[in-house]
Amino acid sequence: MKETGLMFKAPLVRSILDGTKTQTRRVVKNQPFDRSWSTKGHKIGYMSGRAANGDEVDGLIAYSESSGGEWHAKCPMGQPGDRIYVRETFAPFERNCCYRADGDHADLRPWKPAIHMPKALARIWLDITGVRLERLQDISEADCRAEGAHGGHGSIPGYAYSATPLEHFQHIWTSTGGDWAANPWCWVIDFKRDQAQKGL
Numbered sequence: 073m074k075e076t077g078l079m080f081k082a083p084l085v086r087s088i089l090d091g092t093k094t095q096t097r098r099v100v101k102n103q104p105f106d107r108s109w110s111t112k113g114h115k116i117g118y119m120s121g122r123a124a125n126g127d128e129v130d131g132l133i134a135y136s137e138s139s140g141g142e143w144h145a146k147c148p149m150g151q152p153g154d155r156i157y158v159r160e161t162f163a164p165f166e167r168n169c170c171y172r173a174d175g176d177h178a179d180l181r182p183w184k185p186a187i188h189m190p191k192a193l194a195r196i197w198l199d200i201t202g203v204r205l206e207r208l209q210d211i212s213e214a215d216c217r218a219e220g221a222h223g224g225h226g227s228i229p230g231y232a233y234s235a236t237p238l239e240h241f242q243h244i245w246t247s248t249g250g251d252w253a254a255n256p257w258c259w260v261i262d263f264k265r266d267q268a269q270k271g272l
Contacts, residue, residue, distance in 0.1 A: 074154040079186040081248055085160045085173035087220030088196060095218035097258040147203050147259050156263060157194035159186040169193050202262035209255045216241040
């Protein structure tokens with residue numbers, strides 16, 4: 073079983089903790105050679121063995137129906153059955169650990185960034201239940217909600233209207249450094265929280 077650490081900002085950590093976030097998207101490192109591919113122009117499936125070009129493959133592979141091209145990549149976060157531990161902003165404190173998502177705790181500053189969190193201090197573990205490839209802007213409203221983006225008044229700071237789940241998700245994506253306009257291919261990872269793993 074593979075165990076991978078993924079970083080989440082404090083608002084997303086809170087969404088995982090309250091059960092409203094059960095999905096995450098991560099940009100594919102090596103984008104397909106044909107960026108014009110859409111869900112209508114290709115097929116994606118899991119493959120283990122040898123690809124048409126002779127490469128050994130153990131991961132998801134995309135076939136372009138229009139050009140006959142092929143692109144494959146293994147999800148670095150794992151496959152269903154593997155696990156993710158949440159890396160979040162934290163502060164070791166005596167024999168315990170405090171987490172920024174739980175509140176400011178101003179007296180504990182400076183906080184340690186999520187990238188430095190060791191596995192041993194992770195309090196949230198996620199079981200991967202599904203992995204697929206999708207263009208960012210192809211996200212459905214149901215998946216926006218699974219990402220923790222429910223919209224409504226106040227979901228986007230300074231927004232005068234009641235935001236839709238899609239508008240809310242777009243705001244989350246761009247506020248964490250993502251490029252919405254680029255519409256990249258993403259790994260879509262479904263997960264459920266391992267309630268038995270309590271962490272510290």
